[in-house]
Amino acid sequence: MASTEFGRAVRHFRDRANPEAAGLPTGGHRRAAGLRREELALLAGVSVDYVTRLEQGRATHPSGQVVEALARALRLSAPEREQLFHAAGLLPPGRGTVPTYITPSVQRVLDRLTETPVAVSDATWTLLVANPMYTALVGELHGKERNAVWRNFIGPGSPFRYPPHEHEELEIHQVAELRAAARRYPADRRLRRLIDELSAGSDRFARLWESGGTGREAVTQKTIDHPTVGTMTLDCDLLKVASSDLRILIYTAEPGTPDAERLALLGVIGTQAIAG
Incomplete structure (x- = not known):
């Protein structure tokens, strides 16, 4: 044909x-x-x-x-x-819509950090791409679960855990980030649908949306109970790419600690499992 x-x-x-x-x-x-x-x-x-x-x-x-x-x-x-x-008969996403293009420079970051869990999200906290180490750490995320705000307010929750007060601050910050994204990208229908779904499906999201709070920038340490290598507490650094409004999440462990040993072990058996 x-x-x-x-x-x-x-x-x-x-x-x-x-x-x-x-x-x-x-x-x-x-x-x-x-x-x-x-x-x-x-x-x-x-x-x-x-x-x-x-x-x-x-x-x-x-x-x-x-x-x-x-x-x-x-x-x-x-x-x-x-x-x-x-x-495809479509207009490329342009001004007024959330950028989702992975620039060559961001892609090179992913290519070089092969032994470190790295993920790239857009301005709506939707996962765009992740390296094999990140997938080995948190598992495969599909559909709506790729959006961290949806996961936290409606879905199964984050694969990571942290103290209740930090989780509350993170939720406030996520809502504030979505509110700011809605102002920057007023023509983005996908973002509007996400906000409408969150507002209808979560009373807490709706209250935070109306409150106008800002919260903290990010949680700097996250703990995950990995089913294969055990519990790890990892440092989480969030890098923002101003030119494309992308967020790069990088997870590391202090050298010489049990967390670092478990993360290294995950790099051996976790990525092999994904490849298989």
Whole structure:
């Protein structure tokens, strides 16, 4: 079946992509230099069948979220990302909407910190991309669970635990961050839907939204009861990328401590489990 313009663009960028740059093993026989469909599907968080149907033109109306995920997985430049959106018949997210583009410089941070749990979220606290160590630490997050505010107010809660007073301050800060994001990005429908859902589903969120409090910047230490390596208390540093309004979360442990030993052990057995 003939492919569409979007399908041809995905295939072109997939054939051109560097598996090693995407963090994939390059050993063994590869018939092509680029990414396999299975690899692109894994990196983008979609099914292999869907990638196949997109490339063959049997799926012709990908959502903006899917296009963004494919662009991120293919490590497209800003102009190439716009090209992919236009090929899908969509306008690239622009002014007034929350940025979700992972810049090459942020991607290089992820590439270099392979032994440290690192995650990148947007201005709404929605997880955009995480390295294997972060996934080994907190597990796979899907759908609405990728948004930390939704998890804390409506969903199963954070995988981390901290004293009640710190958790309360964090909630106040998260609501304040969403309020500020809504002012910066008034045209973002996804953000508005998130706020409406949180307001309807959580009385506490609704009260905090109306209160106008600011809370603390972030919790600097977090404890997690990991099912494989045991309990760890880790330092959490939040770096903000001003040019793209992204947040980089980095988790480390003081060298020579039991926490550092457990984190190192997780780097061996946890990432192997994910790869398997």
